[in-house]
Amino acid sequence: MDRRVAITGMGLISPLGDSSDSLLEALCQGRSGVRPVELSCLNGYQCHLAGRLPGFRPESYLFGRPLRPLDRMSQLACAACGLALESSWWTAENRALHDLPLVVGTMFGGMHTIGDFDRAAITSGPASVSPMAFANTVIHAAAGQTAIWHNLRGANSAVAAGSISGISAVGQAAAMIRQGRAEIVLAGGVDEFSVESFCGCSRAGVLCTNGAHSERPIPFDRYRNGFALGEGAGFLVLEEFTYARRRGASVLAEVQGYATAFDCSQGNDPEIAVRTLVRAMRTALTRSGMSYRDIDFVSASGNGSLTRDCYELAALDTVFGDRAKELPVTAIKCGTGEAMGASGPFQIAVALETIKRRRLPGVTGLRELPPGCRMQGISANPRTLQARNAIINGVGLDGNCCSLVIASLD
Amino acid sequence: MPHRTANREAANKTKSGRVVVTGMGVVTSIGIGREFFWQRLMSGCSGIKEVSSFDTSKFPVHKGAEVSDFYPADYICKLCPDEIGRASQFAVAAARLAVLDADLSITESEADNFGVVVGTTSGEPRVIEHFDDHFVVGHIERINRNFVSRYPCHVLAAHVACELGLGGEVVTIPTACAAGNHAIVHAFDELSSGQAEIMLAGGADSFSRITYTGFARLGAIAPEVCQPFDLKRKGMIPGEGSAFLLLETLDHARNRSARVYAEVAGYGLSCDAHHMTAAHPQSQGAVRAMEIALTSAGLGPGSVDYISAHGTGTPTNDRLETVALKRVFGKHASQVPISSIKSMLGHAMGAASAIEAVACVLAIAQGCVPPTINLVNPDPECDLDFVPLTGRKQKVNVALNNAYAFGGNNSSVVFAQCEAR
Numbered sequence: 020m021d022r023r024v025a026i027t028g029m030g031l032i033s034p035l036g037d038s039s040d041s042l043l044e045a046l047c048q049g050r051s052g053v054r055p056v057e058l059s060c061l062n063g064y065q066c067h068l069a070g071r072l073p074g075f076r077p078e079s080y081l082f083g084r085p086l087r088p089l090d091r092m093s094q095l096a097c098a099a100c101g102l103a104l105e106s107s108w109w110t111a112e113n114r115a116l117h118d119l120p121l122v123v124g125t126m127f128g129g130m131h132t133i134g135d136f137d138r139a140a141i142t143s144g145p146a147s148v149s150p151m152a153f154a155n156t157v158i159h160a161a162a163g164q165t166a167i168w169h170n171l172r173g174a175n176s177a178v179a180a181g182s183i184s185g186i187s188a189v190g191q192a193a194a195m196i197r198q199g200r201a202e203i204v205l206a207g208g209v210d211e212f213s214v215e216s217f218c219g220c221s222r223a224g225v226l227c228t229n230g231a232h233s234e235r236p237i238p239f240d241r242y243r244n245g246f247a248l249g250e251g252a253g254f255l256v257l258e259e260f261t262y263a264r265r266r267g268a269s270v271l272a273e274v275q276g277y278a279t280a281f282d283c284s285q286g287n288d289p290e291i292a293v294r295t296l297v298r299a300m301r302t303a304l305t306r307s308g309m310s311y312r313d314i315d316f317v318s319a320s321g322n323g324s325l326t327r328d329c330y331e332l333a334a335l336d337t338v339f340g341d342r343a344k345e346l347p348v349t350a351i352k353c354g355t356g357e358a359m360g361a362s363g364p365f366q367i368a369v370a371l372e373t374i375k376r377r378r379l380p381g382v383t384g385l386r387e388l389p390p391g392c393r394m395q396g397i398s399a400n401p402r403t404l405q406a407r408n409a410i411i412n413g414v415g416l417d418g419n420c421c422s423l424v425i426a427s428l429d
Numbered sequence: 430m431p432h433r434t435a436n437r438e439a440a441n442k443t444k445s446g447r448v449v450v451t452g453m454g455v456v457t458s459i460g461i462g463r464e465f466f467w468q469r470l471m472s473g474c475s476g477i478k479e480v481s482s483f484d485t486s487k488f489p490v491h492k493g494a495e496v497s498d499f500y501p502a503d504y505i506c507k508l509c510p511d512e513i514g515r516a517s518q519f520a521v522a523a524a525r526l527a528v529l530d531a532d533l534s535i536t537e538s539e540a541d542n543f544g545v546v547v548g549t550t551s552g553e554p555r556v557i558e559h560f561d562d563h564f565v566v567g568h569i570e571r572i573n574r575n576f577v578s579r580y581p582c583h584v585l586a587a588h589v590a591c592e593l594g595l596g597g598e599v600v601t602i603p604t605a606c607a608a609g610n611h612a613i614v615h616a617f618d619e620l621s622s623g624q625a626e627i628m629l630a631g632g633a634d635s636f637s638r639i640t641y642t643g644f645a646r647l648g649a650i651a652p653e654v655c656q657p658f659d660l661k662r663k664g665m666i667p668g669e670g671s672a673f674l675l676l677e678t679l680d681h682a683r684n685r686s687a688r689v690y691a692e693v694a695g696y697g698l699s700c701d702a703h704h705m706t707a708a709h710p711q712s713q714g715a716v717r718a719m720e721i722a723l724t725s726a727g728l729g730p731g732s733v734d735y736i737s738a739h740g741t742g743t744p745t746n747d748r749l750e751t752v753a754l755k756r757v758f759g760k761h762a763s764q765v766p767i768s769s770i771k772s773m774l775g776h777a778m779g780a781a782s783a784i785e786a787v788a789c790v791l792a793i794a795q796g797c798v799p800p801t802i803n804l805v806n807p808d809p810e811c812d813l814d815f816v817p818l819t820g821r822k823q824k825v826n827v828a829l830n831n832a833y834a835f836g837g838n839n840s841s842v843v844f845a846q847c848e849a850r
Contacts, residue, residue, distance in 0.1 A: 153643030163836020174698035219577030
């Protein structure tokens with residue numbers, strides 16, 4: 020018999036709040052978490068915008084034990100996982116009886132922790148560094164720290180696939196359940212804003228500039244000029260459907276199909292780039308047993324990138340054909356920034372909330388779609404939408420693409 | 430326990446979607462390429478020498494297991510070797526060697542379902558080390574424009590895919606010293622569930638100042654030699670390299686009449702959820718990983734003929750791994766040959782368990798087991814058959830590969846003679 024995958028819990032720490040409810044509300048109001056950043060070492064850089072967490076205080080989420088061994092990445096992951104476990108009633112007592120697996124998606128890992136550790140050794144000598152800091156320099160440190168904090172003794176994995184890492188982790192977790200490897204998996208992603216990622220992206224010229232046009236990145240806008248980095252963490256509790264029902268958990272939605280594909284041209288050949296994303300979406304639909312006609316809205320990967328946004332529009336046009344003109348599409352990175360590993364979980368959270376509250380956020384700030392774009396269902400304003408099935412896209416900078424289909428139960 | 434039932438179901442599924450190893454490529458401190466590597470490994474060669482990647486004068490230790498005589502342009506044709514990091518160079522080379530070894534030509538129609546999974550500890554550490562060198566002196570403008578397309582660890586898998594033209598799932602699994610096993614496990618799941626037909630799975634890491642600094646600070650690096658399970662063992666020795674296994678469904682391999690080295694029979698993963706750097710004092714997680722692996726393979730402890738130990742050479746690891754092996758294998762523990770090839774290769778980090786997986790597969794295919802070198806005075810607390818000093822000819826039907834990582838991460842993978850099942 021086919022094993023179905025239910026979403027039974029959700030936890031997130033985003034630039035626009037720590038619940039899917041507050042995130043949807045903020046996006047529908049057109050609020051943005053992307054703001055000017057002040058870092059003393061950044062003189063001379065054009066872009067000074069980022070979607071940072073306003074005053075994240077780990078002690079508001081994590082109690083009873085010293086926080087000192089956890090770096091900020093781990094704190095974010097632990098906090099979001101705690102919220103997810105709480106929302107699905109996986110209490111400490113329940114966790115003691117089951118070996119819960121954890122899959123953490125991340126693009127940069129603890130790059131700032133790693134850099135700090137290295138720089139301390141350069142300036143003060145290798146004998147001066149902290150052994151406790153070294154433990155956090157492994158890229159999957161957040162996965163290990165979260166397992167220790169929440170007593171998760173099942174398989175402990177990490178997924179790195181650029182900015183699609185978070186959706187990939189969820190896709191991998193769904194596969195573990197479908198294949199009978201686990202009854203429950205905690206999965207999601209985490210990434211933090213850091214001076215390293217900011218300098219790196221800035222030097223690569225992919226970030227938006229806060230020049231004449233706008234104070235924020237505007238996905239799919241004709242005059243967009245790049246993305247803004249975001250940060251945060253988002254985790255889902257996935258369970259085998261009958262298992263979830265048997266223990267009386269409330270099912271928020273079902274993960275239908277997931278597919279990933281790789282663009283060997285890494286975005287340098289538009290035709291291959293579009294074809295790759297088309298393949299990911301079509302395979303995800305096939306694996307869901309759905310046609311493009313069954314999809315009620317799209318949570319796009321679009322983040323304001325000059326090239327990737329264009330590819331995604333063309334791919335949506337191809338996949339949705341005669342529906343392209345009316346298909347509702349949202350792109351939440353106008354409000355959160357490109358939160359990398361956390362982006363996918365944010366998109367899923369907003370999609371769940373859209374289905375529940377029948378409101379689809381708009382792409383705030385959007386004035387004009389690129390010339391020739393038929394996707395008139397992309398709008399600057401929120402709208403009322405009765406939806407059941409959604410497709411969530413991820414398009415990375417280095418060729419990684421993926422699509423995930425979720426469906427509500429009724 | 431729910432996971433037991435789940436594993437049984439998975440085991441049943443595996444029989445219809447069997448996964449086999451048909452190609453292997455290695456880049457190590459003792460040699461490059463499957464045949465040369467195996468010859469050097471069986472004769473007990475060591476890749477450990479003075480560190481040359483960076484100045485170790487400020488460190489109390491100076492030894493490492495670096496790859497020498499490696500010319501990236503020999504293996505990297507499509508990408509520009511100078512534009513990718515050293516770990517990517519290793520990964521691309523090992524992956525290409527694995528494809529060659531499997532005698533596989535990648536057709537365009539198949540490329541879309543052909544994926545690659547790479548395990549790693551540090552990704553491209555030299556890229557961030559270079560960043561840090563400029564950053565500490567305030568020269569941000571000298572930071573490479575390509576920093577962000579070279580550093581994040583997903584580029585390891587992406588570079589392999591770009592070089593070989595692969596369009597399937599392309600992902601890096603950064604679970605440190607257990608990462609090679611994790612990559613094999615991930616590819617195995619994709620293949621056995623029918624999501625893909627061919628996958629490259631392996632691990633890669635380059636010698637890293639950051640890693641060396643950390644292990645030196647923990648006092649975990651041995652001053653001269655790596656001598657796992659020896660009474661006088663003084664620690665591990667950092668290394669580098671890469672290994673890839675070409676995995677296919679058995680049907681796919683048969684259809685193209687491929688040579689089959691061995692089958693991936695099952696696996697077990699677990700987490701101690703105890704401490705970031707110290708193993709669980711009763712080895713609970715390691716025991717559970719081995720037990721789940723054997724159950725998922727449908728095998729009892731008595732059927733295991735060879736174990737590749739994690740065997741880092743640190744006092745604690747080797748003692749606790751012995752405890753775990755005894756708990757899982759009971760009386761059989763003293764009958765099964767167990768070796769740590771880290772005695773020769775040092776600890777190649779994320780590549781280690783991928784290289785050790787190659788050793789397991791070759792033990793099955795060649796009918797011999799590699800030695801644990803430098804094991805002169807066995808530790809009474811490590812009183813199992815660790816194949817001291819010299820390798821042996823011996824029939825191996827089933828081999829178990831153990832790897833453990835920071836974060837209490839435990840992984841065990843079972844390989845088996847394909848005909849034997």
